Amino acid sequence: MTRKPATYADLEALPSNQVGEIVNGELYASPRPASPHASASLQLATELNNPFGRGRGGPGGWLFLFEPELHLGKDVLVPDLAGWRRERVPKMPNVVGITLAPDWLCEVLSPSTSRLDRFRKLPVYAREGVKHVWLVDPLQYTLEVFRLEGSHYLLVGTHQDAETVYAEPFEALALELRVLWEDIAE
Numbered sequence: 165m166t167r168k169p170a171t172y173a174d175l176e177a178l179p180s181n182q183v184g185e186i187v188n189g190e191l192y193a194s195p196r197p198a199s200p201h202a203s204a205s206l207q208l209a210t211e212l213n214n215p216f217g218r219g220r221g222g223p224g225g226w227l228f229l230f231e232p233e234l235h236l237g238k239d240v241l242v243p244d245l246a247g248w249r250r251e252r253v254p255k256m257p258n259v260v261g262i263t264l265a266p267d268w269l270c271e272v273l274s275p276s277t278s279r280l281d282r283f284r285k286l287p288v289y290a291r292e293g294v295k296h297v298w299l300v301d302p303l304q305y306t307l308e309v310f311r312l313e314g315s316h317y318l319l320v321g322t323h324q325d326a327e328t329v330y331a332e333p334f335e336a337l338a339l340e341l342r343v344l345w346e347d348i349a350e
């Protein structure tokens with residue numbers, strides 16, 4: 165028996181306490197993020213938005229969204245954070261599903277989504293030309309930085325604990341990783 169590919173109606177039918185995505189025709193439903201995930205997402209967005217989104221203490225030139233719904237081909241993905249260079253997207257269109265792939269995105273890993281993020285979504289992001297992907301693990305205190313090389317991602321840096329990093333494409337910022345997990349209880 166062949167399973168019917170998931171549709172947008174399947175996403176809309178999910179309960180409001182779940183995040184739905186369609187990857188390679190398959191529906192994935194995940195619970196809303198737990199507090200370590202949500203805290204790391206918020207802290208990273210705060211660290212990046214002022215210098216890169218607003219140009220306060222940094223070069224500006226970026227537009228960021230928290231949990232955007234990306235419509236990339238037949239896939240519907242919801243990364244934790246995504247950024248577009250303003251030269252490509254001066255203002256975000258007023259739409260539910262964004263069809264233009266971001267220039268950078270971040271997936272904050274959770275035990276329930278780590279495999280999906282790494283093995284199902286990364287190939288879609290590569291196919292769509294997302295130049296940089298960060299994987300943040302708030303339970304392991306790690307940041308992995310990937311750059312698109314051809315059709316695959318190259319791991320260009322793995323950082324952990326309280327390191328200060330200059331991670332592409334935001335090398336102008338000294339990102340202190342401790343800020344991402346300092347409010348997370350062990």
